[in-house]
Amino acid sequence: MDSASSSQPEFDYLFKLLLIGDSGVGKSSLLLRFTSDSFEDLSPTIGVDFKVKMVNIGGKKLKLAIWDTAGQERFRTLTSSYYRGAQGIIMVYDVTRRDTFTNLSDVWAKEIDLYSTNQDCIKMLVGNKVDKESERVVTKKEGIDFAREYGCLFLECSAKTRVNVEQCFEELVLKILETPSLLAEGSSGIKKNIFKQKPPEADASTSSCC
Amino acid sequence: MSESSIEPPLRRFSNLRSVRWRVDLGILPCSDSSSIDDLRRAAADSRRRYASLRRRLLIDSHLPADENVSSDLVIDNPLSQNPDSKWGRLFRNAELEKVVDEDLSRLYPEDGSYFQTPACQAMLRRILLLWCIRHPEYGYRQGMHELLAPLVYVLHVDLDHLSRVRKLHEDCFIDVFDGNNSFPDVDLISNYRFQKTNKWDSVPGKGNDSHESTPKTSSIDDLDPETKEIFLLSDPYGAEGELGIILSERFMEHDAYSKFDALMNGANDGVISMAEFFSPALSIGSSSGLPPIIEASSALYHLLSVVDSSLHSHFVELGVEPQYFALRWLRVLFGREFALDDLLLVWDELFASSNHMCIESNTEYSFKLLCSGRGAFIAALAVSMLLHLRSSLLATENATSCLQRLLNFPQNVDMKKLIEKAKALQGLALDVGCSSTSSHFSISKNNLAVRRGYSLPTGSASPKSPNHSLPDSYWEERWRVLHKEEALKKGNKSLGERFNLSRTESDPSPAKNAQTKARAPSATVRRRLFDDSPKDTRKSDADDGRSRCDENPAAPIESVSLSNKADREKQFEEEGSSSGENSSVLSATLSHDESIGNDPENESEKSSVTSNSFIGDNDEESCSQEFIISQAVQEAEAASSSAKAERAGSLLEKSASLKEKKPLSSKLQWLWKFGRASGEANTEKGGAEDSEKQSSVNNGKDSSCCSAPNGTCNSCEATSRRVDVGDTKVMGTLKNLGQSMLENIQ
Numbered sequence A: 001m002d003s004a005s006s007s008q009p010e011f012d013y014l015f016k017l018l019l020i021g022d023s024g025v026g027k028s029s030l031l032l033r034f035t036s037d038s039f040e041d042l043s044p045t046i047g048v049d050f051k052v053k054m055v056n057i058g059g060k061k062l063k064l065a066i067w068d069t070a071g072q073e074r075f076r077t078l079t080s081s082y083y084r085g086a087q088g089i090i091m092v093y094d095v096t097r098r099d100t101f102t103n104l105s106d107v108w109a110k111e112i113d114l115y116s117t118n119q120d121c122i123k124m125l126v127g128n129k130v131d132k133e134s135e136r137v138v139t140k141k142e143g144i145d146f147a148r149e150y151g152c153l154f155l156e157c158s159a160k161t162r163v164n165v166e167q168c169f170e171e172l173v174l175k176i177l178e179t180p181s182l183l184a185e186g187s188s189g190i191k192k193n194i195f196k197q198k199p200p201e202a203d204a205s206t207s208s209c210c
Numbered sequence B: 001m002s003e004s005s006i007e008p009p010l011r012r013f014s015n016l017r018s019v020r021w022r023v024d025l026g027i028l029p030c031s032d033s034s035s036i037d038d039l040r041r042a043a044a045d046s047r048r049r050y051a052s053l054r055r056r057l058l059i060d061s062h063l064p065a066d067e068n069v070s071s072d073l074v075i076d077n078p079l080s081q082n083p084d085s086k087w088g089r090l091f092r093n094a095e096l097e098k099v100v101d102e103d104l105s106r107l108y109p110e111d112g113s114y115f116q117t118p119a120c121q122a123m124l125r126r127i128l129l130l131w132c133i134r135h136p137e138y139g140y141r142q143g144m145h146e147l148l149a150p151l152v153y154v155l156h157v158d159l160d161h162l163s164r165v166r167k168l169h170e171d172c173f174i175d176v177f178d179g180n181n182s183f184p185d186v187d188l189i190s191n192y193r194f195q196k197t198n199k200w201d202s203v204p205g206k207g208n209d210s211h212e213s214t215p216k217t218s219s220i221d222d223l224d225p226e227t228k229e230i231f232l233l234s235d236p237y238g239a240e241g242e243l244g245i246i247l248s249e250r251f252m253e254h255d256a257y258s259k260f261d262a263l264m265n266g267a268n269d270g271v272i273s274m275a276e277f278f279s280p281a282l283s284i285g286s287s288s289g290l291p292p293i294i295e296a297s298s299a300l301y302h303l304l305s306v307v308d309s310s311l312h313s314h315f316v317e318l319g320v321e322p323q324y325f326a327l328r329w330l331r332v333l334f335g336r337e338f339a340l341d342d343l344l345l346v347w348d349e350l351f352a353s354s355n356h357m358c359i360e361s362n363t364e365y366s367f368k369l370l371c372s373g374r375g376a377f378i379a380a381l382a383v384s385m386l387l388h389l390r391s392s393l394l395a396t397e398n399a400t401s402c403l404q405r406l407l408n409f410p411q412n413v414d415m416k417k418l419i420e421k422a423k424a425l426q427g428l429a430l431d432v433g434c435s436s437t438s439s440h441f442s443i444s445k446n447n448l449a450v451r452r453g454y455s456l457p458t459g460s461a462s463p464k465s466p467n468h469s470l471p472d473s474y475w476e477e478r479w480r481v482l483h484k485e486e487a488l489k490k491g492n493k494s495l496g497e498r499f500n501l502s503r504t505e506s507d508p509s510p511a512k513n514a515q516t517k518a519r520a521p522s523a524t525v526r527r528r529l530f531d532d533s534p535k536d537t538r539k540s541d542a543d544d545g546r547s548r549c550d551e552n553p554a555a556p557i558e559s560v561s562l563s564n565k566a567d568r569e570k571q572f573e574e575e576g577s578s579s580g581e582n583s584s585v586l587s588a589t590l591s592h593d594e595s596i597g598n599d600p601e602n603e604s605e606k607s608s609v610t611s612n613s614f615i616g617d618n619d620e621e622s623c624s625q626e627f628i629i630s631q632a633v634q635e636a637e638a639a640s641s642s643a644k645a646e647r648a649g650s651l652l653e654k655s656a657s658l659k660e661k662k663p664l665s666s667k668l669q670w671l672w673k674f675g676r677a678s679g680e681a682n683t684e685k686g687g688a689e690d691s692e693k694q695s696s697v698n699n700g701k702d703s704s705c706c707s708a709p710n711g712t713c714n715s716c717e718a719t720s721r722r723v724d725v726g727d728t729k730v731m732g733t734l735k736n737l738g739q740s741m742l743e744n745i746q
Helices: A002-006 A027-036 A076-083 A098-115 A140-150 A165-177 A180-186 B008-012 B017-024 B036-062 B086-104 B109-115 B118-134 B144-177 B194-206 B218-222 B225-234 B249-265 B274-278 B292-307 B309-318 B322-331 B340-352 B373-388 B390-394 B399-406 B415-434 B472-488 B492-506 B508-519 B522-536 B541-590 B600-605 B608-626 B628-639 B650-661 B664-685 B688-710 B717-723 B727-745
Strands: A013-020 A048-057 A060-069 A088-094 A122-128 A153-156
Touching: A013 A027, A013 A098, A013 A165, A013 A180, A027 A048, A027 A060, A027 A088, A027 A122, A027 A165, A048 A165, A048 B322, A048 B399, A060 A076, A060 A165, A076 A098, A076 B292, A076 B322, A088 A098, A088 A165, A098 A122, A098 A140, A122 A140, A122 A165, A140 A153, A153 A165, A165 A180, B017 B144, B017 B249, B017 B340, B036 B118, B036 B225, B036 B249, B086 B118, B086 B144, B109 B118, B109 B144, B118 B144, B118 B249, B144 B225, B144 B249, B144 B340, B249 B274, B274 B292, B274 B322, B292 B309, B292 B322, B292 B373, B292 B415, B309 B390, B309 B399, B322 B373, B322 B399, B340 B373, B340 B415, B373 B390, B373 B415, B390 B399
Parallel strands: A013 A060, A013 A088, A088 A122, A122 A153
Antiparallel strands: A048 A060
């Protein structure tokens, strides 16, 4: 059944995306909104969870396997394996909590550098909870500056109100589709093991940046 | 659940889960002989400890100024950066509170009724804060609150139960005692309605009017033992007075903390301390040098590899690392995988298992998890969960879909079965743990055999042994499922791939089997089989085979049976391979090392016992298909003839399927059949029909075997035939038949 759905004809590419960021910034909510268009109180993620969504983007049928990590986990040996083979990484912060933003540069960007196995992998910065505009402490400008510095995409969104949620994933995926090396990795109806990395086939010229 | 689970002390409080858990977790004395007063004193002590801790840490730390005036203002001021200053602690605690509150507000929101009540939230919060402040090396980690919640919940449930019992007795005795309720405030046990309480108190006075006397008066004897016990546990005049009331709403928080602390720290030198699963620190004692949670995850895989190597290799193939799903399973002890009520059943068993190190203190071990009954149960349950999903997991083609299933465990599970399976595997887990360096498990000392040998599904695919007792239906189902899936997908490819993953290795062997059939080196094989079975037999002869199966492979068998049907079809296709596997197994058993080539995993993993069982299976299968041929095949296998290509085709397949299904015990039966069949059997190679017949026979035999010895017959039809025969008789006849068969063949 699922196996059937995962077989080749069903999609052109399979991409692994990763959600990271501090605990409580709304990673799981963002994912839930994206995959099932709902919003509810969620228990904190323990370890890792993930969801799969089939999408049509850029004329391609895509299967997205989105890994939702626990923000509190600081367990190197553990977290490092989540990064393996990811074509896209979404860094999430909460625009109403500055520490979640500063931790991006202090913690999360470093983790990516350390563990990401694919140099070309697309990174995206997402400021969540813009529905709480009155409580906002991190400005959009700050987000843009950060994104520019780290060469990643940027969006502000709200899992609660749905604003920009789809766009987050769409932009990220479009960028991946523009990156030949990632495409090669993802074109694996063939590949059974998305964790096993093929040697980068072509060094993609497209580097990710906004 | 609890009934089956347990030792006397547990039964003792069969209706009071919270009391049972406190006993199991080492807070209350466990010996059967301990009196109510002993329990009460222990309870009172634990409460005193908590009260003083709370006073010291929570209350005092919030009043930094007055604790010791001696404090140095340079250090102890609100702007101090020194984390050890009182203010620093205060701030840190404030942070901690924030995190804890955030999680608690989302705790079981759907069951909100209880956990979301302000009183409960406040209690949970205090307990967590206190524990975390007390254990700064761990601090608060997400998931801890979900370990605590059920502990609180059972207290709540028991208090409810208590109040119901009171009410019941109030009703019963209301007439008798009307007017006797002169001590309305006697019962301070809880804040339940005083009237009920009064009635309750008066209950003992039923016979006489001296209700004010402590419940120990002879009148209590009029109550049924259970009620009486509840009464004694709740009697405010018992040992330690009010503080010693075992079930008291007033001390719920204290008791919950004690339980939580015991669970987290592995009270009384327990092996499993949950706190370790939250810590990245390397585990102490074991040789793995890994963080405990990682090590425990690998332990789980290790057990899986023993029980069901094909599933294990499937995971490995897909790159599904155990911690991806086991982290959550272990950290919250399956709390996210089961509904709360189901979870309580799991924890019943979990806590009832001893947490003491069951290996020599100086022995080196690589999996701490597998060194205690409790840890072994954890691993066993996890494996039985995997087995429950076996066929759908095997059908996955990439890590994504595989993990999707693992992280979304179905909610409509038959908990009883799952737990039974886990208990059946528990002993094996311990054995594996004790001999993690050596590849073979001595017969598990535990009661694996005790439980029926459900045909544990584990082995279905795995060449090792798992298939033995699976009922035919299981395989059939599996076949069907697989076929459908395959058809849907690409067809054979996926199937072949899947199977190949686990069984590819064996492919060559089937051919061998067919060819080798003719050979008949089998005599040795047969002998071994026979010999083995008797040796192994701890119980009855027939039982032995089965019991063995049950013990080691058995656990998997059940699950196998569940999914086996589906697999069957696959198996048919795979038969060739499976037969190969079987043969390999056989050969492995015969010459343990030799067979390795075919099933490396199996070989290494298989214990001698398992190998025996496997052999039996193999024999059976081969017998059924080819009667003698099988034996010859075995020999051939041993010989590792090159005739793989020659797969017996459908026959082999059938035989393979049969093999899988049959338990060790079935071997004997098989032999028997062989004897019978031998007459018929000449046709071995004959047609698929023959093979089919045989297979059916075999199946029947298998089932009968299973049923006869263990009473766990999966498929009954064939069973009836042979079941009647005494085990020993069967054995003897089988031997004779087998030998004669072999001779003829040769």
